[in-house]
Amino acid sequence: MIVATGTSIHKALGDPHGPVANDATGPSLYLSVKTRIVGISGSLRTGSYNTAALSAAKSVAPADCEVEILTLKGIPVYDPDLESDQPESVRAMVQSLANADGVLIATPEYNYSVPGGLKNAIDWLSRDASKPLDGRPLGIIGASPGMLGSGRAQYHLRQSMVFLNMHVMNKPEVMIASAHEKFDANGNLIHEPTREFLGKFMSAFVEWVGRFPR
Amino acid sequence: MIVATGTSIHKALGDPHGPVANDATGPSLYLSVKTRIVGISGSLRTGSYNTAALSAAKSVAPADCEVEILTLKGIPVYDPDLESDQPESVRAMVQSLANADGVLIATPEYNYSVPGGLKNAIDWLSRDASKPLDGRPLGIIGASPGMLGSGRAQYHLRQSMVFLNMHVMNKPEVMIASAHEKFDANGNLIHEPTREFLGKFMSAFVEWVGRFPR
Amino acid sequence: MIVATGTSIHKALGDPHGPVANDATGPSLYLSVKTRIVGISGSLRTGSYNTAALSAAKSVAPADCEVEILTLKGIPVYDPDLESDQPESVRAMVQSLANADGVLIATPEYNYSVPGGLKNAIDWLSRDASKPLDGRPLGIIGASPGMLGSGRAQYHLRQSMVFLNMHVMNKPEVMIASAHEKFDANGNLIHEPTREFLGKFMSAFVEWVGRFPR
Amino acid sequence: MIVATGTSIHKALGDPHGPVANDATGPSLYLSVKTRIVGISGSLRTGSYNTAALSAAKSVAPADCEVEILTLKGIPVYDPDLESDQPESVRAMVQSLANADGVLIATPEYNYSVPGGLKNAIDWLSRDASKPLDGRPLGIIGASPGMLGSGRAQYHLRQSMVFLNMHVMNKPEVMIASAHEKFDANGNLIHEPTREFLGKFMSAFVEWVGRFPR
Structure with a gap:
């Protein structure tokens, strides 16, 4: 920015x-x-509700904001023995984050917590010498077919961010419950109240990001 | 059993x-x-304190107990699109668990939570049709170089187990802080109080497992 | 029992x-x-949804089960300096718990956690020499006007129970969201699916209690 | 400020x-x-380690910072039925907070979570129409005789602050373990490394507070 x-x-x-x-x-x-936001989808699934939620968030973001959406595709399981040999997929993510004003994570909930794959990507990022997350503002959203809309995963994610020193916005919180009813088969958000709420979230988030200039 | x-x-x-x-x-x-315990080390690191803690736990386990130690080696990141094609490494883990009376997880703490790789293995197991974890008793231990000995990771892991319906033993809790001072370079536990405590843990755990016969 | x-x-x-x-x-x-269950309502409010949920749970409990519902009324804030002078209200609660086979807590959610008043009662109980909660099975339910039905409070409560060595049933979890739509002004449960679900919960809970004979 | x-x-x-x-x-x-900090001790105990930790924090605070230390003394258990009749003790706390640039909470850990009495005070504050906590920066410290130094309580407290929209500083975290060895009988901090660390904490906190001007 x-x-x-x-x-x-x-x-x-x-x-x-x-x-x-x-x-x-x-x-x-x-x-x-432009406020540069890097969005990370916590799901690898084709047709993921969380990737779709990021796309929707991008479409309702304030005009002075650009959102790049990253995938976890290709990031292998972190093994400390192989740390010196950073995978290309991780390096690419580090580079995208290097110029980000803010980070936006969309997380599913697997087994009442953060999906292993998403946590794994965060673990990789935490080991990069450039500390690409340190001090950056973070927004968290999530979608799940269940009743709590990924809430349990989001609170666990917040705890990791204490260590990583990311500044997580408090509110509004976006937990898209019954996600299967809110997106169509093509990943389009078809639930207007959710779209409006996402718009409010993005406006608040851009303001939050502004509090933490690079 | x-x-x-x-x-x-x-x-x-x-x-x-x-x-x-x-x-x-x-x-x-x-x-x-024999009480059959399957131990899972949450770290892939050669010389991992948590793998070493499992070995130590095995060595002090009651005589009527056998402990098989599994590794996460080779388990790829879970991708729902590839779920039908279960990796051989996951299948092997499911098979080991099929006859387990109890499960013992040793977890490091990465970024104030469960390592992505360990959570990822749990996510894979949760998707197996046989539900290999459901209703099984679980013991959790952990080691870390830090002050809290993986405590934060352990509480997150406990929350996942509510969903997976594993019966996690409450006490004693084993959090091996300053782990680098308690194991030697070959992974031998060299701290007697920790060894004694692990012995108490294993006795209590075998008793706990006995409450949940297969 | x-x-x-x-x-x-x-x-x-x-x-x-x-x-x-x-x-x-x-x-x-x-x-x-009879399986003796002691229920504790985490709310002092007249017309509390959680007290109402306990009454509903009592009404759908299996026939071989009796439920006594306790209130937090009159329990002062715990002060270590006054610990030796146990309040009569706490003493009465300890006595009710002395013969309980299982404990059932209904918790609202205040500020994304356990209400201070409920946690305070638990703190008092934890200081009684008889350890009235130690080793007892616990069921947790909750109701709130919000979307998550007290879920966040319930997971915090579960963590306290690790220390207190209560055996908390995993499932089913009862989180009554939008509680104002599910109880009438007199505290009657008017939502049939919730009643049925409570019935399943109580059957499972009595079975769970049976695993931990006094 | x-x-x-x-x-x-x-x-x-x-x-x-x-x-x-x-x-x-x-x-x-x-x-x-002057940066005005209001400190709240989560313990009512005479000779409380947490009150002592606040005093120590005050003594090492930067020169341009004044710290007022509040007690929970006299705050009754929150009862929604009596909410309209705000106790004088709560009113006094609200008034002190009205001019605070930042809030500093020192929390013990009771039963692996926030003491009921402290959570109760927060519940009262959350009900005041002036929203005295909303948008304010918060620092959390804690002391306990145990190994984790109140860490478990601190993470629960952080979750409440998401709802209350307090901006909790991430780092450094102050968890004074084995507190009985670090304070003398008169509540003086006698452990130099802890004093130095508290000094760093207070400097970082005043800077953090500066990010959230009233």
Whole structure:
């Protein structure tokens, strides 16, 4: 999230003084400023509700926000013995995160907790020397066919983030219960109240991200 | 766990073969009764403290107890799309569990929770049609170089077991903190109080397992 | 839970065949056998959904089961300095628990966890020298106007029970969401599926209690 | 936390008195800026380690920070029926919090969770119309005679704060294990590494508080 004003570049949010108004002789000197969000879907499933929820979140995000959606595809199980040989899939994820202003995770719930595959990706990321998650703001959403909409997984995920020093937004929380009724077979969100709620979530999240400039 | 008393032999539930009936010519005879424990190490690391803790637990287990230690080696990340094609490594684990009276998990703590790889193995097991964990008694131990000895991971693991309907023993809890000081370079437990405590744990666990006959 | 059969006394549950009928010379030698459940409502509110849920659970309990419902009324905040002066309200609760075969807690959710007042009662009980909760089977239910039906409170409560060595039944879990739609103004359960589910819960719970004879 | 820059003075939100406006005769002037922290001890015990830990935290706090320590004394168990009749003890706590820039809770661990009395105070505060906790930054510390130093309680407390929308600092975490060895009989912290660590914690916390201006 970079604000460029003619000859000066500075961080926009959290800056108590803000940009000094330019003389108004030239044309608009403000470039459009994008909040870069990297979304990670915790499910590998084709037609995953959580990947679909990320797509829906992207579609309702504020205009000044771009969302890149990553997959866990190809990330092997973390083995400390092989740590020095970082898989290409992990390296790619680290690179995408390097310029992210905020991270958005959509998590299913497997066995009342975070899916092993998603936790595994986080474990890999936690071992990268660049600490790609450290200090970054995080939004968590989730969808599940059950009644609690992945809530149990989300609270476990929040605990991991204490250690990783991610700043998890408190509210609103998005737990899409009975997900099979809210997305169609093509992964389109067909439940308007959920779409509106996701829109509120994304607006709040972009604001939250603004509190933690890179 | 096969119990034979007097001249009768009660076949353990779920035992596909069962003991062959003895001829009843002799006097009251007791077959040796073994409690079968399957131990799962949550770490893939060569020289893992948790694998070492399982070995130590095995060495101090009551005489009427046998412990088989399994590894997560070779279990790929669970992908619902590939579920019908169960990996051989998962199938082997399911088979070992089929005759287990109790399960013993030794978990490290990664990022304040269960390692992704261990959770992933549990996710695979939960999808097997035979429900190899359902209704089985579970003991949890853990070791970590940190101060809490994997405690945070253990409580998360306990929550998963509510869904999987495993009966987790409450006490004693084994959290081996500062694990690097308690095992030598060859994975031998060199801390006597920990060994004694593990012995108490194993005795209590075998008793706990006895409450949930197959 | 004691079964007295004329000259013999034995534990009833867990025995698949039950006692062999005594010679029938005398009058009926079987005393009625009741599983004694003590229910604790985590809410002090008049018209509490959780007190109502306990009443409903009592009404659908198996015939061989009696449920006494306790309130937290009058239990002051625990102060270690005053511990030696146990309040009468706590003493009464300890006495009710002394003969309980199982304990059933109905918990609301306050601020994503166990209500302070309920946790406080548990803290008091944990300090009684008789350890009235130790080793007892526990069932947890809950009701809340929200979407998760007190789930978050229930998982926190489960963690406390590891320390207190209560054996918490895994399943079924009863989380009565949107409780205001399921009870009428007089605290009557008016939602049939919930009633049926409570009935299944109580049957499972009495069976669970039978695994942990006093 | 009152920030004055240049000749203007920004009154802190929620400050009933605010700074008196200076005459603007001089050049750019900075008023002394104090970060106001309200500390809440989760224990009522005379000689509580947690109250002692708060005192120690106060003594090592940065110079531009003032810490007021509150007690739970006199707060009765929350009863929804009596909610309209807010106890004086709760009202006093609400008033202290009204001007707080940040909140610091020191929690013991009772039965693997937050003490009922502390949770109860939080429940009361959550019902006050002014929402005294909403959006405020929170630091959590804890002390216990056990090995985990109140860690289990702290993670439960963090979950409540998701609902209450408090911004809990991630790190460093202060879990004072074996507290009986680290404080003397008069509540003085006698363990230098803990004092140094508390100093780091307080510096980090004041910085964290600065991210969430009133």
